[in-house]
Amino acid sequence: MRPVFFLSDFGLEDPYVGVVKAVLAQRAPGVGVVDLGHGLPPQDLRRGAYALFEALPYLPQGAVVLAVVDPGVGTERRAIAAEGRWWYVGPDNGLFTLAWLLDPPRRAFTLERVRPPTPHGGFPGWSPGGYTFHGRDRFAPAAAHLALGLPPEALGLEVPVADLVRLPLALTPGPEGEVLTFDRFGNAITTLLQAPLGGWVEVGGWRIPVRRTFGEVGEGEAVAYRGSGGLLEVAVNRGRAREALGLREGMPVRLL
Template sequence: MPIITLLTDFGYRDEYVGLMKGVILSINPTVTLVDITHAIDSQDILQAAYAIHSAYRYFPAGSVHLIVVDPGVGTGRSLLALEMKKQFFVAPDNGVLTLLFGEHDETRLVRLSNADYFWETVSRTFHGRDIIAPVGAHLSQGTDLYQLGDAISPAEAVRLKDIEPQRADTGEITGTIVSVDHFGNLISNIHHQMLTQIEQFTADNRVIIRIGSHVIPGICRTYADVPPNKALGLIGSRGYLEIAVNKGNAARRLNVGKGDTVQVKI
């Protein structure tokens, strides 16, 4: 049974998610629909890029991922369909696929143009319902990617700039908080592979984390490695460095949020 996932900034109050699902089921009523999240902050392309990059690998081959964080809807920006690692991604050409382009050399990418695979009418303000959803449904039925539009190379797609953390000659890593989860954990863009110089993630290792006006020693294994209400750093389930407060809310406690800088000194 084919799987289609949805990742949007629509929230849960309005009808937008439900209408996308209705269109999908009208074309392929056998599909399984999975909501990755609809709580991406409004128009936050960077947050969405990291979210889909972290999530897709947990789905089976043949899955179709629809990403709708689209502040440029109705403008001249195009829409893309990407095939990579036997999975499909349909999204605006606004940089939200940036991290996926570097995942694998063997990819197929098209710029959507074949209206035969769109909804009967296309709103200027809801391409998620009228283009992305029907295209995803057709992909789930086995439609070949190249029937959907003209092939392009990833180099021709829009990419987000300066989204990777930087390592100085001194070894210091400077990254950014890209997301704050429901618990107030501060999720950075510093992947654990950048910290491979550390032999063990223990509370007494030689790592110093600086965020805002706060200095946090070491990288822990679990939230409970420190006393309640104490800040810590650890590698979260996404594989990225997180700043948390045991049994507390790090964003509120440290007065830090999305876009703020985090530095790691080894």
Template structure:
């Protein structure tokens, strides 16, 4: 991958109250001061790899070729879990972070990618509790500055993966993948091309709309969201609260 645009994105569960997000940004810029560092989010719920994976899936494809995405949602920091650099040859993006499934959802839609393990022995003074600052940040900065992303260490056959975030085309059974901050239920199912009834854990939602605005207050309905997946919403409210269904609830198309 030869393209570099000087952009590094950050996706973490650090929050913004403490100085950890700032330290990570400084570590990236310390490796290459001319970079542009862009926050995707620092509000991933603590230790929630799944939420971090969803944030990256929503935002990473919006960035231009040559972007380096640094993800640090790392409850296993200091353990023997691996640190990875993943090159998506189709999008020409690079992902840097722990091998815990954080990049699963972007890899679900990647056409071709290569993975290498970062040689942490090259960072003997790294803190056991802050690999983001002491290893991942500098690596991301160097790669964004032009270093070879595949020279960080040995190749890895396959990174750890979460269950796929999208079912095969034509599937009628899936699950709730995500509950967004508005209480909408994002499913793993794609539309079948016509009106169906969406059954979420035994609660049936028949109204098919194009967008939220077509729902009256308190009315449930389903639509195709910005990721191309079926979502269930409630007019001016939270579908998750109204129908009392959440993550991993079974979903069927009837």
């Protein structure tokens, strides 16, 4: 049985995460489910794409990556499962863009043959349904199917991997890139793959030194460094770079 690694923007205040896990347990009893996180900013595809990029190299190959950040749920956007060295299940909306730089998919399938789960119990006049919880109704059953090692062809039609949606993002060695997203500490994660120690980075009109870590500058000072995901990040020691420096997603970043 393949383990399932689950990422979403569902949060923990509502039962959505637990319901998805319940469906996984119903369809694939005993499957191991690991939470990659559920506190992503709602509908933030760039943040979700980066979270998968950072996590993927540490997941066991062959595992099922179930990811749900889905502003287009219930619309014509496709629900898909894609196979690379890992399996990917989620909306075809660009969420897997950066993960697929590390692991280009070889095959992909739609999920129109997936049977939604059947609820236990009910009362007269009530019926399950709705079109806004594909995490429960499509993605969890598909992930359980793949976790059991069953053939992906049973999920739906095969589609060309070239037709899968990608976000307009590119990782680059420089000298120019952009702010990709922010983590919960307010650090800016960029699309730059490298920057020489002792050099400088320019972003938002600020000229920022490249160091090894936060503690190599004074408290309240800005610093650029190679982050845990291998991308250049910009932080403020004991502060929040996003607010302190006035940074935003898509802002140009340049190596000096």
